Amino acid sequence: MLPVAAMMFSGCGSDRASYRWDGLTLADNTSGAVVGTIVASNSPELTADIAIEPAGTDLYRITARYVASAPSDSAFYTLDFVSPAKADWWMIPSVSYNGNNWGRGLEPRGARTDEGWYTYTHRITPIPGITYSETPQFAIAFWAEAPAADRDNFACSVMPDSLSTTHRLMWPEEEMPVMYCARDKYTDGYRVSGTVAAGDTLTMTAYLSVAPTQPGHRAQHKFLTEAWTMADKPRANVHTPADLWEYGLQYAENWLYSEEGDFAGFTIGYSPDENNVLQRRRGYEIGWCGQNASFANSMLTDYLRHGNESRRDMGMKVLDSWAALAPQPGGLFVTNYDRVIGLDTIPSAIVFDACNLGTAALNYFEAADLAKACGFERDNFARIAYDICDFVRADQQESGVYGRGWHPDGTCYVREGTIGAFMVPPMLEAYTRSSDEAYLESGRRAYDYYLSQLKADGYTTAGALDTWCIDKESSISLIRGAMRLYKITSDKKYIDDAVAISDYLSTWLWHYNTHFDDPANDFNKYDYHTFGATSVSTQHRHLDPYAVFWVPEWFELSEITGDPQWAEKAVAVWENASQLVSDGNLVINGVLRPAGSQNEAFFPSRWHWTGEEPAERLNQWLVAWPGAFRLETIRRLGAADWTSMPQ
Numbered sequence: 001m002l003p004v005a006a007m008m009f010s011g012c013g014s015d016r017a018s019y020r021w022d023g024l025t026l027a028d029n030t031s032g033a034v035v036g037t038i039v040a041s042n043s044p045e046l047t048a049d050i051a052i053e054p055a056g057t058d059l060y061r062i063t064a065r066y067v068a069s070a071p072s073d074s075a076f077y078t079l080d081f082v083s084p085a086k087a088d089w090w091m092i093p094s095v096s097y098n099g100n101n102w103g104r105g106l107e108p109r110g111a112r113t114d115e116g117w118y119t120y121t122h123r124i125t126p127i128p129g130i131t132y133s134e135t136p137q138f139a140i141a142f143w144a145e146a147p148a149a150d151r152d153n154f155a156c157s158v159m160p161d162s163l164s165t166t167h168r169l170m171w172p173e174e175e176m177p178v179m180y181c182a183r184d185k186y187t188d189g190y191r192v193s194g195t196v197a198a199g200d201t202l203t204m205t206a207y208l209s210v211a212p213t214q215p216g217h218r219a220q221h222k223f224l225t226e227a228w229t230m231a232d233k234p235r236a237n238v239h240t241p242a243d244l245w246e247y248g249l250q251y252a253e254n255w256l257y258s259e260e261g262d263f264a265g266f267t268i269g270y271s272p273d274e275n276n277v278l279q280r281r282r283g284y285e286i287g288w289c290g291q292n293a294s295f296a297n298s299m300l301t302d303y304l305r306h307g308n309e310s311r312r313d314m315g316m317k318v319l320d321s322w323a324a325l326a327p328q329p330g331g332l333f334v335t336n337y338d339r340v341i342g343l344d345t346i347p348s349a350i351v352f353d354a355c356n357l358g359t360a361a362l363n364y365f366e367a368a369d370l371a372k373a374c375g376f377e378r379d380n381f382a383r384i385a386y387d388i389c390d391f392v393r394a395d396q397q398e399s400g401v402y403g404r405g406w407h408p409d410g411t412c413y414v415r416e417g418t419i420g421a422f423m424v425p426p427m428l429e430a431y432t433r434s435s436d437e438a439y440l441e442s443g444r445r446a447y448d449y450y451l452s453q454l455k456a457d458g459y460t461t462a463g464a465l466d467t468w469c470i471d472k473e474s475s476i477s478l479i480r481g482a483m484r485l486y487k488i489t490s491d492k493k494y495i496d497d498a499v500a501i502s503d504y505l506s507t508w509l510w511h512y513n514t515h516f517d518d519p520a521n522d523f524n525k526y527d528y529h530t531f532g533a534t535s536v537s538t539q540h541r542h543l544d545p546y547a548v549f550w551v552p553e554w555f556e557l558s559e560i561t562g563d564p565q566w567a568e569k570a571v572a573v574w575e576n577a578s579q580l581v582s583d584g585n586l587v588i589n590g591v592l593r594p595a596g597s598q599n600e601a602f603f604p605s606r607w608h609w610t611g612e613e614p615a616e617r618l619n620q621w622l623v624a625w626p627g628a629f630r631l632e633t634i635r636r637l638g639a640a641d642w643t644s645m646p647q
Helices: 220-230 241-256 292-306 309-325 354-373 379-395 419-434 437-457 473-489 493-506 546-561 564-577 625-637
Strands: 007-009 019-022 025-028 034-042 046-056 059-068 077-083 089-092 131-134 138-144 155-160 165-171 174-182 185-191 201-212 257-260 263-272 278-284 412-414
Touching: 034 046, 034 059, 034 138, 059 077, 077 138, 077 201, 089 155, 131 155, 131 165, 138 165, 138 220, 165 201, 201 220, 220 493, 220 564, 241 257, 241 263, 241 292, 241 309, 241 625, 263 292, 263 309, 292 309, 292 354, 292 625, 309 354, 309 379, 354 379, 354 419, 379 419, 379 437, 419 437, 419 473, 437 473, 437 493, 473 493, 473 546, 493 546, 546 564, 546 625, 564 625
Parallel strands: 007 046
Antiparallel strands: 019 025, 025 034, 034 077, 046 059, 059 201, 077 165, 089 131, 131 138, 138 201, 155 165, 174 185, 257 263, 263 278
8 A cells, every 4th residue: 555645635624524634534523433534545657635625514525546656467456445434234236235135136136246346437436436325333435527538437446344434536447357248247347447648637526424324324315415516417409398299109100009909009129130120029018118008098198188089089999908808806906018909818827026016007097088078988997996905905904015917816926016006196086086995004004114124234135026126116106105195194294205115216316427538429420428427237238218107206295395407307217218209310330210219128238138348239029118208207296388397
């Protein structure tokens, strides 16, 4: 370890601060307890200068400047903040939540392997290089500014040892000792060459945020607010909401809509074959990736707004088709028709999942109102929604937990995870419509159960039905549940809950634009910006536009709390999710995309479907759900001329 050549302190010992610096050691002003120490290490040809200055309340900017005295191809440096206490809980947001010790996926578990501590490129973290830990006394967050050139790409690690916890930022970029390269796949680790010439200067600007540890991991609110406040918040080049509405419906009616016998629905999406000719993927789903009910409701809304009768009739035909074929005795509802259409019996292996059932119930409640406004009496629409709620309520356990999914005979498949929370919003909607306290009691008990898991564990799980891991999608029902319960009860505790849930969602939210030097890189070539995107899960490390689904809740939360960050994040999410939506003339990597289509996966790092480099940064899977989510968000915000939406 090399000595630090110079240090600068600018008011770090202020009496108003909660902490004070003694050299490179930070201590609590009141108790004198040591929070941690900055430790710098580097290769012999580098000389380090460390400057520390306050950047906010108990927030410090640490500037590490390294000058090369000789050329080298193996230069390196590490900048650590070492706490003299074992972390009770830690995370690398979007990557590892206390070691990812939940689920059945093969993503990295724990903080290390037998070969050493895991290190990760900053490009898979939503705040560059962010690591966070909670010791019995202190909540510590450590991150750096986003690089403006590939040469400055760096890595991070958190090392929760038995007697200490080390937060590390390091250059050059690496992922060691192995790289998690694709879903459930690994390859050899890599380290970029640390090439410097004599006289070269390398600079890292890091931030250290400290707060007292709080129950339920609430201390993370501080650093997440600070990181968002400091974010550049760049604007993206996107279509207007009015155009996005029209393009989304064009994709649904011209490409996704299909009829098979008496059934009408929207197929799940398109992808190109080896000749770059788009091929339809067979399959219909009421929610999740297919979003048949949501698309149909947008068709009815379009008629009410613009008088398009063909879209009204298409939406009604889809809703009527599902309503005629999908309801089952006891209240279950067929959620997928890719495997069961045309069959006289439903295979016993089929599972009716809570994600799709919750979506079906919510959308059929809404469809009942829309159909009536369009001049159709469909009492069966609301009955479908109530029947789903009644089935799930009857199956609810004493703890409050719902099922994750059910077999056709009504037996529960599994209850593990947060997916059951997708039934909370429709249960609360059933209460709002019927005033039946049984629905409120059920929804509130389930909400309390799933929220208590988030507070205890620091994460939610497996909202994405193709994974079994820690993820973000499972929290959408919690934020919606909190906001609905506040409307029902006026109890401000639900707003406090909504902020805590939103903090967790923010650990998946990209606070910066990922930089690539190469102008031919897909992100540069097609003007895609990562700011406002969200990572999918610990098992799937690509970005997607899923967060557009909770934009209305963040606008509402901002208005109620007076905290502008939630509205700012809503705008960032909306603009990110509205990028690269085709107007019918968009060609990406040789494929002409239909109007309204958009790919679902964006790859800011070496993690992608194949794990091989070089790779396309934008996939060509033009799935249905992003368009449906944008349409649903627009109709939920409810501006007839769309002018209240971010432009």
